[in-house]
Amino acid sequence: MSTTRNQLIELLENNQQEYISGQQLCERLNISRTAVWKHMKELEKDGYRIVAVPKRGYRIIEFPDKLSKNTLQWGLQTSWLGRNIVHYPEISSTQKIGHQLALEGAAEGTVIIADQQTEGKGRMGRKWHSAKNEGIWMSIILRPQIIPQLAPQITLMTAVILAKAIETVTEVSPAIKWPNDIFINNRKTAGILTEMQAEQDEIQYIVLGIGINVNQSRDNLPEDIQKIATSIKQESGKQWRLVPLIQEIFIQFEQKYETFLQKGFTDIKEEWEMYGYKIGEQVRISSNKLTYPAKLIGLETDGALKVQKQDGSTESIYSAEILW
Ligand code: BT5
Missing domain, CATH: 1.10.10.10 (Winged helix-like DNA-binding domain superfamily/Winged helix DNA-binding domain)
Known part of the structure; x- marks a missing residue:
């Protein structure tokens, strides 16, 4: 341009x-x-x-629904989030650029967003499919003054924000699968990737990656994930504009993040549990190469997942996959 x-x-x-x-x-x-x-x-x-x-x-x-700094900032009612936006028609991964910019000193609230990612990343080296113009692929740079141990709470907070924003704008009913997935009707619609650069008791920065499938039809999702993945369009039967959904996420994010920094995790825990996927139900937990049945109870006050094993004992889980 x-x-x-x-x-x-x-x-x-x-x-x-x-x-x-x-x-x-x-x-x-x-x-x-x-x-x-x-x-x-x-x-x-x-x-x-x-x-x-x-x-x-x-x-x-x-403004048109095309993503750009201008269209995203048009009418945006935030004070710091999204005031600096870097948009790419195509990029390897917004996370990669996020790290580069954060190391160069980019301000908190800087957003990196792409129409398409060629090497979208999930957790633990997994791939994230990011088709052109069909979803929201973005990373936010954060510089919270909290101890690194509390960073997982930011992932849980983001899940609540995404669930609420999707519900507000599109009226579908999302659920949160611990720790980082947004589900609609039992299939994954969005994922969160929280990457952190930290010293012992201080976070230098977080690059918070958000991927949301918005307008893919079933055939547009790769075959290997068609059974487990969905998009908002598939579940609502309608095409959605990306810009209003992104702006809603920005507004809710700014409010929740500020409250979280001031007051901690308590309110977020309650909201998370309202959206919690399969809470009160039997699932299978996979942790440290062991798989065992357990009932999902909810969150601990620090964000760990509380489960009840078959012998009746409860356990707090910090890292695991939930299977069923
Ligand atoms: C995640 O990982 O769910 C985190 C996804 C974060 C993506 C965003 S997009 C913007 C930013 N830039 C990046 O490069 N990444 C972030 P995980 O829980 O590990 O889930 C990955 C798994 O989800 C894969 O192994 C597939 O099974 C499945 N998957 C891949 N692409 C998907 C998609 N578009 N929709 C639903 N599931 C998908």
Whole structure:
């Protein structure tokens, strides 16, 4: 995209409430009236809606659903999250860029987002399928002043935020499978990858990866995950715009994260349990190469998963897979 066009979008964005005259645009962009008009036509082709009123000028009234810094920041009601957005049409993994930017000193709340990832990462070296324009593939840089041992609580908090945002925007009913999966109707719709750089008692930064399947049809998911994965479109029967869902996540994230830093995990634990997948049911736990049946009870106050084994004893689990 040309820089003139970027500047034009920025000027229109910063003047959303009033008209900006053609003359002002010419002067600010150092181009002719005809050039301004041509740029406006190009923007309209891309789905921007601009009103032009004689003697008053131009005003933008709608951004397209294409992901970009501008479309994501249009009308965004956050104070620090998403104020710095780096968007790629295609990238290996937003996590990779997240680490690079965090090491270079990027501010808390910086978002890296891509239309497509070619090497999307899951946990423990697993792959994350990230098809073009069909889902939300993004990483958020965080710099929480908490001890590294509490970082898993940020994963649980994010799961609550994703479940709530998906429910608010799309009205489907998500559930959270401990620790990092969002399920709809028994299949995985979203995953969270929390990667941390820390010293003994201090977190340098966290790159929080969020992947959400939004508009894939069944055939668009790779065959090996068709049985376990789904998308919001598959479960709701409707196509969804990505931008409003991302903005809802940003708004809820900012509020919850600030409350978490001030007050701790207690409120999040309660909300998590309301969305908890198979709570009160028998499942199989796979931990340290052992697999055993247990009943899911809920969360401990620190976020560990509380289960009851068949002999009646309870156990707190910090790292395991839940099978059924
Ligand atoms: C996760 O890992 O669920 C974390 C996913 C995080 C993805 C985001 S996208 C933005 C950011 N940049 C990245 O590179 N990653 C993050 P895990 O719990 O390990 O689940 C991985 C497993 O889920 C795979 O082994 C597959 O079985 C399954 N899977 C892969 N792609 C999927 C998809 N699109 N939808 C549902 N399941 C998927």
